Amino acid sequence: MKNDQGANILSDITGLVRFTVRVVRSMMDPPFENREMMKQSYFIGYKTLPLIAVTAFILGLVLTLQSRPVLVDFGAESLLPGMISVSIVREIGPVVTALICAGKIGSGIGAELGSMKVTEQIDAMEVSGTNPMKYLVSTRVLATTLMLPILVFFADAIAFVGSYLAVNLHGEIAPQLFLTNAFAPLHFYDLIPATIKTFIFGFAIGVIGSYKGYTAGFGTEAVGRAANSAVVVASVAIFIIDMLVVELQHSMEMLNF
Amino acid sequence: MTITMKMTVGKGIRLGVFIILGIAIFAYAIYIIGKQRNLFGNTFTVSGIFRDVSGLKVGSNVRYSGINVGSVSNVHLLNDTLVKVQVTLEDKVHQFIREDSRMEIGTEGVMGNKVVNITPGTSTKPVVEEGATLGTIEAVKMDEILDELKKSSVNTTVVTQNLAEITSKINQGEGIFGKLFTDTSFTNNLDQISRNTANLTRNVSTITSKINHEEGVVGKLLSDTTLAKEFDQAGNNLLESTRNLKGFTQKINRGEGMFGKMFTDTAFTRNLDETARNLTYTTKQARAISENLARITRHIESGKGVMNKLLVDSTFADSLDGTLKNINKTARELDQAAETVRKNWFIRTFSTKKQPPEQQQIDTTKNRPK
Amino acid sequence: MSAKLSEHTGEQVVKLEHLKKSFPDNPVLRDVNLTIPKGENAVIIGQSGIGKSVLIKCMVRLIEPDAGRIEILGHQVNSLEEEALNGLRKKIGFLFQGNALYDSMSVRENLEFPLVRNKMAGTKKQLERQVIQALDNVGLRQTIDMMPSELSGGMKKRIGLARTLILQPEIILYDEPTTGLDPITSKEISQLIIDLQRHYHTTSIIITHDISCVKITANTIHVLKDGSLYTSGTYNELKQSKDAWINNFFN
Numbered sequence: 001m002k003n004d005q006g007a008n009i010l011s012d013i014t015g016l017v018r019f020t021v022r023v024v025r026s027m028m029d030p031p032f033e034n035r036e037m038m039k040q041s042y043f044i045g046y047k048t049l050p051l052i053a054v055t056a057f058i059l060g061l062v063l064t065l066q067s068r069p070v071l072v073d074f075g076a077e078s079l080l081p082g083m084i085s086v087s088i089v090r091e092i093g094p095v096v097t098a099l100i101c102a103g104k105i106g107s108g109i110g111a112e113l114g115s116m117k118v119t120e121q122i123d124a125m126e127v128s129g130t131n132p133m134k135y136l137v138s139t140r141v142l143a144t145t146l147m148l149p150i151l152v153f154f155a156d157a158i159a160f161v162g163s164y165l166a167v168n169l170h171g172e173i174a175p176q177l178f179l180t181n182a183f184a185p186l187h188f189y190d191l192i193p194a195t196i197k198t199f200i201f202g203f204a205i206g207v208i209g210s211y212k213g214y215t216a217g218f219g220t221e222a223v224g225r226a227a228n229s230a231v232v233v234a235s236v237a238i239f240i241i242d243m244l245v246v247e248l249q250h251s252m253e254m255l256n257f
Numbered sequence: 258m259t260i261t262m263k264m265t266v267g268k269g270i271r272l273g274v275f276i277i278l279g280i281a282i283f284a285y286a287i288y289i290i291g292k293q294r295n296l297f298g299n300t301f302t303v304s305g306i307f308r309d310v311s312g313l314k315v316g317s318n319v320r321y322s323g324i325n326v327g328s329v330s331n332v333h334l335l336n337d338t339l340v341k342v343q344v345t346l347e348d349k350v351h352q353f354i355r356e357d358s359r360m361e362i363g364t365e366g367v368m369g370n371k372v373v374n375i376t377p378g379t380s381t382k383p384v385v386e387e388g389a390t391l392g393t394i395e396a397v398k399m400d401e402i403l404d405e406l407k408k409s410s411v412n413t414t415v416v417t418q419n420l421a422e423i424t425s426k427i428n429q430g431e432g433i434f435g436k437l438f439t440d441t442s443f444t445n446n447l448d449q450i451s452r453n454t455a456n457l458t459r460n461v462s463t464i465t466s467k468i469n470h471e472e473g474v475v476g477k478l479l480s481d482t483t484l485a486k487e488f489d490q491a492g493n494n495l496l497e498s499t500r501n502l503k504g505f506t507q508k509i510n511r512g513e514g515m516f517g518k519m520f521t522d523t524a525f526t527r528n529l530d531e532t533a534r535n536l537t538y539t540t541k542q543a544r545a546i547s548e549n550l551a552r553i554t555r556h557i558e559s560g561k562g563v564m565n566k567l568l569v570d571s572t573f574a575d576s577l578d579g580t581l582k583n584i585n586k587t588a589r590e591l592d593q594a595a596e597t598v599r600k601n602w603f604i605r606t607f608s609t610k611k612q613p614p615e616q617q618q619i620d621t622t623k624n625r626p627k
Numbered sequence: 628m629s630a631k632l633s634e635h636t637g638e639q640v641v642k643l644e645h646l647k648k649s650f651p652d653n654p655v656l657r658d659v660n661l662t663i664p665k666g667e668n669a670v671i672i673g674q675s676g677i678g679k680s681v682l683i684k685c686m687v688r689l690i691e692p693d694a695g696r697i698e699i700l701g702h703q704v705n706s707l708e709e710e711a712l713n714g715l716r717k718k719i720g721f722l723f724q725g726n727a728l729y730d731s732m733s734v735r736e737n738l739e740f741p742l743v744r745n746k747m748a749g750t751k752k753q754l755e756r757q758v759i760q761a762l763d764n765v766g767l768r769q770t771i772d773m774m775p776s777e778l779s780g781g782m783k784k785r786i787g788l789a790r791t792l793i794l795q796p797e798i799i800l801y802d803e804p805t806t807g808l809d810p811i812t813s814k815e816i817s818q819l820i821i822d823l824q825r826h827y828h829t830t831s832i833i834i835t836h837d838i839s840c841v842k843i844t845a846n847t848i849h850v851l852k853d854g855s856l857y858t859s860g861t862y863n864e865l866k867q868s869k870d871a872w873i874n875n876f877f878n
Binding site: 112115116119120121123124125126127128129130131 | 684687689709713716717719721723724725726727728729730731740741744745
Binding site: 035038041045046049089149150153154156179183184186187188191 | 280
């Protein structure tokens with residue numbers, strides 16, 4: 001079936017772009033499926049929090065422990081909280097959270113919509129007076145777009161807790177001093193673009209997961225393929241978006257300052 | 258997938274708490290960062306004009322007496338040579354910024370972020386107005402430092418020689434102290450000298466360390482690293498001698514013991530008169546010199562003059578080398594002298610019994626052996 | 628074209644003219660012409676992959692045909708706006724091959740879904756009554772709070788049928804209603820289809836290649852071959868056909 005990989009990727013991209021346009025359009029015009037949106041938000045946001053919390057905590061802890069020796073060599077141990085906070089807020093918090101969500105939520109959406117597609121549940125919805133683009137896709141895309149930033153806020157905060165404990169392993173530091181040190185190097189231009197980025201990540205995860213599920217082929221095998229390629233494509237997309245946003249941010253900083 | 262995915266009230270509440278908490282975290286971060294950058298609360302702005310801002314950026318910290326009090330809000334070129342730096346400060350420090358407060362660009366931490374330091378002004382001057390332009394202190398330039406170094410190194414030689422003389426005189430001049438230490442102005446003078454010298458030494462050592470760090474700027478001169486090292490050592494020696502001298506004078510001031518003996522010996526006191534006069538003269542001289550030195554170092558700091566001559570005059574380097582060696586030597590001698598005096602003094606101090614405090618001054622003078 | 632529905636009662640409720648649909652790798656429907664009168668149980672048979680499912684999916688515009696006219700209850704299906712299309716779809720029940728029960732919803736929610744989505748729910752009590760009645764029709768009232776994954780294949784099929792019937796459609800499209808079921812259950816389902824058809828007086832279009840189902844349900848049988856209608860007739864007519872291909876199919 002796949003004899004031309006290049007053409008396949010290309011048609012995949014054009015399909016994705018067209019799908020995105022459809023999603024955005026169906027998100028724009030009423031009626032809105034608010035109830036379904038809330039339900040999806042609950043599953044995508046609230047239900048993912050424990051996973052994000054554990055990961056972020058460990059990440060903050062390990063990152064601090066690993067960075068410490070270098071700073072100690074330079075005699076700049078007091079810069080540790082600041083260094084960690086900048087890397088977490090600017091990059092690691094958003095990207096790692098997005099990757100975990102690509103794994104959990106992206107594959108979930110891919111598999112769920114894929115199986116609904118394969119078992120004709122999507123068709124059944126459509127003939128029951130429901131626009132599946134609105135009911136299934138828009139709600140999920142909107143939920144991932146809105147929930148991912150919130151998950152990232154939690155991830156950042158919990159990573160700070162992990163980092164604080166790691167700093168504390170080598171000597172007492174008051175939480176207040178840690179926070180002061182951690183926030184000292186943070187500017188709005190660290191926080192704001194990173195936050196905008198998370199909205200885009202969330203949107204990408206939702207759209208790619210939905211696209212892969214929605215365009216799943218036939219048979220149960222297609223469900224697995226949809227889930228799998230949802231994760232792969234979403235992860236790659238996250239890195240590409242990250243790169244583009246950072247580039248954009250840099251060029252904007254150059255213009256402004 | 259046997260869970261019913263129905264949205265219940267409980268789930269709605271949990272979702273709501275989740276969202277509100279998440280947004281609260283974000284709001285907290287915004288608030289903290291905003292507070293640091295003075296986006297909330299009342300602020301006022303002042304500005305200063307610099308020739309060179311060394312990479313200062315919008316958002317850089319502004320410090321007053323080492324405390325963060327605001328941030329740089331604007332940096333822009335006024336014309337081809339001047340840069341205007343506008344800073345936003347918290348309202349609570351407004352009352353401390355006087356019309357003669359100055360702005361200076363410094364460096365913080367090992368990472369070398371640039372900061373603006375605002376120096377306190379005189380408390381009698383009026384508080385600045387919103388939007389006022391403060392005076393600025395330009396960073397010191399390398400060639401200017403070297404120019405002044407030539408003068409100051411010559412002066413230093415003189416000073417240290419004088420000091421050596423003084424201390425050796427003190428060392429020899431037994432009994433001189435009788436009269437000498439009744440004269441409080443002398444001790445004050447001596448104190449002043451040592452303070453000045455300490456300042457001088459600090460300045461010299463700053464200069465030398467600057468030289469050490471700015472290698473290659475003055476070609477030949479600086480390729481001779483031993484020169485710099487010597488200079489550095491001279492500074493250190495000088496500093497130590499000064500410290501000794503200071504300790505010594507403090508002891509004198511405290512005036513432990515030795516009162517009775519001195520008083521009975523009238524012949525000695527008479528004899529002492531002339532020596533004391535001499536010494537007073539020397540002290541005055543030394544004071545003048547150290548004042549000069551202080552002026553010179555201020556001069557260096559304020560960064561006047563250019564040193565084209567130095568750059569082409571290779572003989573200067575040689576002479577500087579010689580001078581430094583001299584300084585080094587003198588400083589060592591000075592050190593030894595001070596040390597001897599201190600030891601002598603100690604022995605004598607401990608051999609006599611203590612006197613009531615109001616008599617201490619006299620006490621000291623009387624104590625000198627015949 | 629814009630004729631009212633009422634004018635068509637007692638007439639042809641489904642009219643297909645020169646219907647064409649092809650997929651990238653094979654042309655499925657080449658030229659299909661078909662009319663089905665009201666109240667008839669029409670069975671469409673043919674080999675697997677011949678495009679039977681495509682044909683009925685075109686009728687509710689789940690698939691857009693490449694060419695041809697589809698007229699259902701007097702409406703040109705392919706030129707309807709979304710709202711009108713949904714209005715028409717309310718009158719067409721569709722029993723999908725795999726039942727297409729929503730896995731994430733209980734039986735009750737599955738049955739409520741078409742009512743709620745088409746704003747025909749009424750009060751909570753009315754909704755409950757409608758759901759229970761639909762379940763009684765298929766004899767599965769006790770499963771109301773179960774999840775689809777807890778049901779057997781035959782039960783799922785019945786629940787699917789109940790969900791299809793809950794909007795009381797005028798036309799029901801069955802996509803292979805007996806596939807994957809044992810012969811006994813298969814017969815039960817076929818019997819249920821015919822019972823309900825008699826009860827509600829609907830028009831049925833049944834796609835199958837299960838001859839026992841055909842035997843029970845069919846008034847007219849349409850045979851699809853090579854992308855167009857090959858022949859039509861009653862069960863007995865076709866069974867006695869001289870055509871070798873048809874014979875092969877029926878025996």
